[in-house]
Amino acid sequence: MRGTSPHPASPKEPSRRFCVAPMMDWTTSHYRFLARLLSRNALLYTEMVTTGALIHGDTERFLRHDSTEYPLALQLGGGDPQELAHCSKLAEQFGFDEVNLNVGCPSDRVQNNMIGACLMGHPDKVADSVRAMIEATDLPVTVKHRIGIDGRESWDDLCEFVEKVSEAGCRTFIVHARIAILEGLSPKENRDIPPLKYDWVYRLKTKYPHLEIIINGGIKTFEECDEHLRHTDGVMLGREAYHNPWLLAGVDPAFFGQSAPVETRHQTLRAMFPFIQSELERGVFLTHISRHLLGLFHGQPGGRQFRRYISENAHKTGAGLEVIQTALEKVREPENRAIAEA
Template sequence: MSQTDTPQPKAGISRRFSVAPMMDWTTTHYRYLARCLSRRALLYTEMVTTGALIHGDTARFLRHDPTEYPLALQLGGSEPGELAHCARLAEQYGFDEVNLNVGCPSDRVQNNMIGACLMGYPQKVAEGVRAMQAATNLPVTVKHRIGIDGRESWEDLCSFIETVAEAGCRTFIVHARIAILNGLSPKENREIPPLKYDWVYRLKARYPNLEIIINGGIRTIDECHEHLAHTDGVMLGREAYHNPWLLAQVDAEFFGAEAPVNSRHQALRAMLPFIESELSRGVYLGHISRHLLGLFHGCPGGRQFRRHLSENAHKPGAGLEVIEQAMARVPEQSLAVAE
């Protein structure tokens, strides 16, 4: 593998801390909340398949609010021409990065040669990366597992990295588990295969000129700091979704910048004009409020907040008053970024 200088992300982007792409979770509504809590974390869309973008409602799939930047689009696909077309769309719609999913273990995507099964076809991944890079000036990155059934050795992982890096990919986001494609559900694949963080550390040591981001099972700011001693960046998934207040610490902890808010209430109030705008477009409040349920996680009144949203956001005509009533169930004076 040829060695080049340490990769530099697009101006204004840092991958030191990012929030993972998660199906049905990292929608524009969650991303807006995340951006109220952190200005610097890199956010990712849900995975969007090339077929959906090419043959479906492209504008709907790529819609986002400008306040969400820096924002990466994650693609699911394997056909180079389709990936190139979608990479051009990513640039056209203003995304900061385009990422290829080589980690999703579901049967549905396997049948379409999408996701983790592509780890068995490193040359195909390389062809897709090469095509995307020829089609766009955006950074092209790959998110993958450390292995799959039958290709789970250290040598297999290194072969994958080297093949894709030869095609020009400089940034690898590594979920530190193998994916078991036969016998485990997607949920089980996020929990049962053991985490091997040391393998990701070894990748960075072996390929110092590549940008290596670690992902999988990371839950606390302290854990992030531990991983950053060995890698270029950390990516959080489920914890950043279920406990979004964690993001309020990110700008200060990892970027030396002031947090944009100093309370959960302040963050939620910053969401209200956006929620009102979405409601005026005909968006159902429940589609927005489900992403807010974790905001008061661990706070006195947090359970009442969640209950009120869950019981009322689905009702016909539900509007901002439901959010405000839920928020009133949580004492405001006890909240601070330092918590």
């Protein structure tokens, strides 16, 4: 049931073998509900929430999530140790399984507030923040970061950052295998233009075997995941898991030795109907939910018609569940209900 009530902390840390990356405007609670239908085990992350928004804004609105989304991590954006400590306590109160500090976002807005990727230039500040967060909560505190930023992009710079933050108590580092170029590139360009250096992430695990190293950046297939898992402790997928969510239906069999929770895309979407209806009754516009469903039939016959019907009708005044039901009729349901290969 959707709400803000705390739930008991997990008896152990969530598995980070397969994670879905935090993505602004994308990994909302509506997307996470869909993702959890597809995989019981993938670790999900919220969008980045700034400490200022939580302290001075509508805290319950920012932290609201559905109990079915667990295991679920809250990603924080901030640079003040006391504020991060306070928000880490909130993460525990609201039932999250992990609190993660963003040290990778390259946008101008977060730079101007001294949060995100620019913090890689201030490893002592990150260490102070992590130390305060760990003291404030029993939740695992993790850091998501780049391999460097312009001006601090050497291997030694990266090692200095990891060593200082790990000395503060962090044992899990989620590493986007690109530098962030803070001057001259947009956030979108920073996700594509700086070259991927997966070998640097592998080297981190070799140099610091006592740390948990999760690799992120440009990963699209399970074959690529398998290769990365030979060198690291876990993988994190972002855009591919969003634009092609059915990929997640193969996660439990491929990485956790469990059966898939759903057999078909149709079954998955029908399972969302009660949730969609409850959100509509709560006053949520259909487009806020339906935009996360557009990729569910990616590459399937009728998938284009499915997307078009939703895009043309979900924004209309009074649009309800019937829009999704009609769109679903435009995609033929397979006779063989065995799960398709992701």
